[in-house]
Amino acid sequence: MNKPATGIPPASTYFMVPESEREEQHTLAVVVDNEPGVLARIIGLFSARGYNIEQLTVSETEHDKGISRITIVCRGTPKILAQIRNQLSRLVPVHSVADLTMEGEPIERELALVKVRGEGDKRIEALRLADAFRARVVDAHTGSFVFEITGKTRKVDQFIQLMKPLGLIEVVRTGIAAISRGPEAMKM
């Protein structure tokens, strides 16, 4: 009687089966009132319901109105992603939620600061690659550099990979900021 059936979502702990639908990665933009605890509410929503956040970027965008914009990259089946949008939009301090991935391919950029130990040939190679990737040197010492690179996640990944054999010391990344293409603004 208590044997789990296969291929169906669980209706109780007597039937635990994994979700089998294909997962997708989506980028969401969430406009919120910049009040205390708002970020905790959003993070709590993800952790309480077992949704995955891959990236999260927050900053105030309209200071005089006290509005912040949060970019979230998350994974889930289409059903879960729809739930995430609905759950986010019912939070009291949330103005609006947009699934930028659904609306088309959004522009996504992130910034990384990459510290590299570089001497001799390796130093020259690092500089050459940085140039090719349009990374800027923002700090230089005789034995090290800090590069600033912006771009799509993949480009930043690639740059970091290439720096590894050349003496990568430390990396910090912002997570992406994303915006839709075309003339439309996000609905408020």
Next chain:
Amino acid sequence: MLPMGFSKLSAVVDVEDEKTMTQEITGAQMTGAEIVLQALKDQGVKEIFGYPGGAVLPIYDELFQQDEIKHVLVRHEQGAVHAAEGYARSSGRVGVALVTSGPGATNTVTGVTDALMDSIPIIVITGQVPTTLIGTDAFQECDTVGITRPCTKHNYLVKDVNDLARIIHEAFYVATHGRPGPVVIDIPKDVQFATGTYTPPEKVRHRTYHPQTEGDPQAIEQAVELMASAKRPIFYTGGGVINSGPAAVAALRALVKATGFPITSTLMGLGAFPASDPQWLGMLGMHGTYEANLAMHDCDVMIAVGARFDDRITGRLDAFSPGSKKIHIDIDPASINKTVQVDIPILGDCGRVLEEMLRLWHEKKAEPDREALKRWWDQIDLWRARQCLAYENRNDVIMPQYAVQRLFALTRDLDPIISTDVGQHQMWVAQFYGFEEPNRLLTSGGLGTMGYGLPAALGAQAANPDKTVICVSGDGSIQMNIQELSTAIQHNLPVKVFLLNNNYLGMVRQWQELLHGNRLSESYVEAQPDFVELARAYRWTGIRVEKPDELDDAIKRMLETEGPVFVNVQVANVANCFPMIPAGHAHNEMILSEEVKSSEEAGV
């Protein structure tokens, strides 16, 4: 990623667009504690439930010096919250609880979670240590907003006395708009002492929170067309109809009558449609009736109204009403397509949407497919004929089902408010007490909180002083908030407790019997108090009844006796609550009682 870097900014008043709205109408200067009382009065609050302590003394001091707001002193903060819930559910108004910081606040967590799960609009005001001490592990400090963030609809920590009135008014707005729920307001003690400006509850336009109430006309039209073409339709209604209020109830009743469709409801929706009506199929779900569950399984058009496809309703999801087109009216976008994919979602207040459906139904002169509908009703009547709630009555011992039936028979004319605790007795109330009106059943559905019943009854009695309020409880549950017996005496709340005492955690025992090889692990309660003596010690009237032929007298005495009365009904120990769909099973895999099965075999 921490919220630390966030500067604090006003949330309600859009200063630029709505300059005139609140801050401009500057009110009087008051202390924070005075503001709390004034704001509650301006919100129409007459009773609050609470328990004092160091961090709320300024507010209690103000309470003492006025008599517009009555304070009911509970005996445990959990009781205050359940009382506020009972107050809210039975009256349609917001329930308010007031507690101190630290342990006062943590004691409310179960009640607050209960209100979240069952969509009950309540406000819980908690005291907090002074702002200067927050974060220092001060005496009776706890992170109340942190602890209650996941179990409230919204919560606030008030750091500036000038925000206090606005926040309280906003809290009432949030608790009652959209899907109702609990809101916690945490007020540090120095904010209660500080002097600031009172903001009256003008029509403040909330900056962000504006739930959609009008349904999409196109979707409503599609829904009406689908209904008119249905051959095997059913209404599946829930607590949202009661949340929405009397207009939704009236519209639902009218639409069900106009269409002639059968209707079932969840536990939370009982009473929205009268149980005595021939179109009523009884409750659905795990302990729902045979006819309701099979009709849900076999229907071709389902009209879900303010119900959230809980797993106690759907059972095994892939087998849930596999052949039907589903219409779902709900005010919460997250309720739609959460567990069950529907064909026509309608986001909005079900009262507004049902009224619109009714208007369209008449405007289109829609006619149901009479012939198909007749065949459908014939089928339903066959299911009904199985009498799925039948049980074998006895004359040596009181069957719990019989006790509820007699209670119903002898109290129905009083139109009482019934609260329950959690367990078998709760389900027997749902099955055997015929609710004719909304807001009469107070029960913990979503969280299933044992200990809810007695304080909820007290809250309901406070809101409805002239009504009969009866708490049907179990021997396990009653002991989870038994201390509230004392509250009833202090505040002259003449509630009745009707205890179905089976000496077992009956619902647990039933699951163990049916699903765990009858290994009754810790479900027998060996050392019970003598409940009648216990009640008397609290200065209640205690009545003991053990024989079926004494039951009616006991109920009559309970009703005739003034003041709180506790009736210990000793019932059959190991009765089971049937029908039962074991968790995760399909609607047509229902377990019926032996009586029903044997009458079947005998060809009855």
